[in-house]
Amino acid sequence: MPTHDDVDAFLTDTLVGRDPSLDAALAAQQEAGLPAIEVSPVSAKLLHLLVRISGARRVLEIGTLGGYSTIWLARALPEGGRVVTIEAEERNARLAHDNLSRAGVADRVEIRVGRGLDVLPTLVGEEPFDLVFIDADKESNPGYLDWAARLGRPGTVVVLDNVVRAGAVADPPPGDTKVAGARAGVVMLGEDPRFDATALQTLDRKGWDGLALALLTDAVASGPD
Ligand code: DHB
Numbered sequence: 001m002p003t004h005d006d007v008d009a010f011l012t013d014t015l016v017g018r019d020p021s022l023d024a025a026l027a028a029q030q031e032a033g034l035p036a037i038e039v040s041p042v043s044a045k046l047l048h049l050l051v052r053i054s055g056a057r058r059v060l061e062i063g064t065l066g067g068y069s070t071i072w073l074a075r076a077l078p079e080g081g082r083v084v085t086i087e088a089e090e091r092n093a094r095l096a097h098d099n100l101s102r103a104g105v106a107d108r109v110e111i112r113v114g115r116g117l118d119v120l121p122t123l124v125g126e127e128p129f130d131l132v133f134i135d136a137d138k139e140s141n142p143g144y145l146d147w148a149a150r151l152g153r154p155g156t157v158v159v160l161d162n163v164v165r166a167g168a169v170a171d172p173p174p175g176d177t178k179v180a181g182a183r184a185g186v187v188m189l190g191e192d193p194r195f196d197a198t199a200l201q202t203l204d205r206k207g208w209d210g211l212a213l214a215l216l217t218d219a220v221a222s223g224p225d
C-alpha cells in the first residue's frame with residue numbers, strides 16, 4: 001500500500017525535479033543547524049506557479065529562513081521583478097544571501113533583517129506588492145495578514161503557510177500559541193472583507209498541514225472595516 005510519502009516522492013520527481021543550487025541551499029541550511037521547516041518542493045513549485053499565473057512583479061515574503069522558497073519565488077519573476085523577504089535572524093539572512101547568490105537570483109532579492117511586525121511598516125510608500133507569502137512566526141499571522149492588505153492592492157494574491165498543523169486548527173490544544181495563531185489567521189481570512197479566501201489541506205514530506213490562498217478585494221482601499 002503506497003504511503004503519502006511515496007506519492008510525494010513521485011509527484012516531486014515527476015513535476016518538480018531537482019536542481020543543484022536548491023539542493024545546495026538545503027544542505028547549507030542543514031549544515032547550519034536550521035530546522036527543516038522550509039516549504040516542501042511541491043508547495044514551492046505551487047508558489048512559483050502562482051507568481052507566474054498572477055504575473056506578479058513585486059513579491060513580499062515574510063519569513064526567509066534559508067531562502068529555499070525565496071529562490072523559487074525569485075525564479076518566477078519577470079524581467080525587472082523583485083522579491084522583498086523579511087527574516088528575523090541575522091544569521092539566517094546571511095545564509096539565505098549565500099544561497100540566493102549561488103542560485104543566481106541575489107540581484108532580484110532584497111533581504112530585510114528584523115522582526116516582521118517591525119520591518120513591515122518600513123515598506124509603506126513603496127509600490128504595492130502583487131503577491132505576499134506569509135511563512136513566519138504563526139502567532140503573528142493576523143498582524144501579517146493586516147500588513148499584507150495594507151501593502152497590497154485589490155487583486156494581490158496572499159498565501160499563508162501552515163494553516164492546518166496536523167489537524168490541530170480544527171480543535172486547538174489549549175496553550176498552543178502556534179495553532180492559535182494559525183486559526184486566528186484563517187478566521188480573519190473568513191471574516192475580514194479585505195480578503196476572499198480558501199484553504200487546502202496538504203499531505204507531503206512535511207506531514208499533514210495546509211495552505212490558505214486569498215485575493216485582496218476592493219475593500220483594501222478603505223481599510224479593515
Ligand atoms: C513550523 C513553521 C513552518 O513555517 C512550517 O512550515 C512548519 C513548522 C513551526 O514553527 O513549527
Ligand code: MG
Pocket residue numbers: 037038039135136161162
Ligand atoms: Mg511554513
